[in-house]
Amino acid sequence: MSRIPLERKVLGENDRIAAGLRERFAAHQVRCLNLISSPGSGKTLLLEKTLGSFRPDRRVAVLTGxxxxxxxxxxxxxxxxPVRQITTAGACHLDARMVDRALEGWQLAGLDLLxxxxxxxxxxPTSYDLGEEAxxxxxxxxxxxxxxxKYPGIFSRASLMVLTKIDLLPYVPFDVGKAVEYAxxxxxxxxxxxxSAMTGxxxxxxxxWLDSAATHGMP
Ligand SMILES: Nc1nc2c(ncn2[C@@H]2O[C@H](COP(=O)(O)OP(=O)(O)OP(=O)(O)O)[C@@H](O)[C@H]2O)c(=O)[nH]1
Ligand SMILES: [Mg+2]
Incomplete structure (x- = not known):
């Protein structure tokens, strides 16, 4: 009897659910973007500034893990x-099932951007497809x-790299040109x-970029 490694089995199940999500997003023309970074890189502050600058009638929702x-x-x-927290109780990533459950009760037809x-x-998070467009x-x-x-997986798969906290560039030795060259x-x-989400x-x-992605798909 052949043994399928557990990780491959789990990812296979995840891909199946993610494919279902992707179909639903496409059917309702919802653009879904998956933001990934180290802890504390500024995901939430960037999303706060983003939501803060949208008009109140913008058809956007957020899931945060x-x-x-x-x-x-x-x-x-x-x-x-609309915002929902997904608490993973120890898991170091979101998976498609968590997203599927978190969307329960939300009308995707009322959204353009998730x-x-x-x-x-x-x-x-790199290996777990969530049905996102990018x-x-x-x-x-x-x-x-x-x-x-050091972490080529996510930089290979991402459609966009956002270098954050550039207000701190005068204080830290960070070579922007090299980061871009490596990526x-x-x-x-x-x-x-x-x-810089801090200074704007x-x-x-x-x-x-977001407007273009939301309107036309990936730039
Ligand atoms: N100086 C500076 N600080 C920032 C900037 N963006 C975020 N921060 C700060 O960095 C810290 C972490 O920001 P968060 O937005 O919570 O980061 P996160 O990626 O959501 O963190 P996790 O959800 O824990 O992974 C907070 O103290 C922010 O105020 C920025 O552009 N400049
Ligand atoms: Mg956060």
Whole structure:
């Protein structure tokens, strides 16, 4: 009897559910984006600034993953858009089943854009398809420019790399050119942008990218 390694079995099941989600998103023309980064790179603050700059009638919702708390959903829930926390009880990533369950009761027909903040982790979330149209990787300038070399999986699969916290560039040794070179060495087609959610620098580019992704699909 052949033994299928457990990980492959789990991922196979995940892919099946993710394919169902992708079909539902397509049927309702919902663009779904999966934000992935190390803990603390600035996913939630960027999403807060994003929601804060949307018009109140924008058809957007957010799912946010966390191992333990609902802190991020509390932060994101202040902007008047539907937000749900997915607490993974120890798991280091979201999976498609968690997303499927979290969407229960939401009318996808009422949405154009679904933003998913994954659990802070640069490795585990990479292998789990959530039915998203694109993965976005955030890399803050405090993490070191070598991260694309050390964690190639996510940098190879992401459609966009957002370099965050650029307001801190005067204080930390981070070579933006090298970070981009390393990331593009893995993924030449990847879009790259730099921003500070704190000061607002570069946020216009992010909003334009998001609008374009929401309207036309991946830029
Ligand atoms: N200086 C500076 N700090 C930032 C910026 N963006 C986020 N931060 C700070 O970095 C810390 C972490 O930000 P979060 O948005 O919570 O990061 P996260 O990626 O959502 O974290 P997890 O959900 O734990 O993975 C907070 O103290 C933020 O205020 C930025 O652009 N500049
Ligand atoms: Mg967060």
């Amino acid at each position: 966390d191992i333990q708390t609902d802190n991020d959903a509390v932060r994101l829930g202040r902007y008047g858009f 933003l998913i903040e994954n659990v802070g982790n640069l490795v585990c 993965k976005i990787v955030l890399l803050s300038v405090t993490e070191g420019e070598d991260k694309p070399l 593009r060495g893995l993924n030449p087609a990847m879009d790259v942008m730099e921003l 620098q570069g946020l216009g580019n992010w909003m334009a």
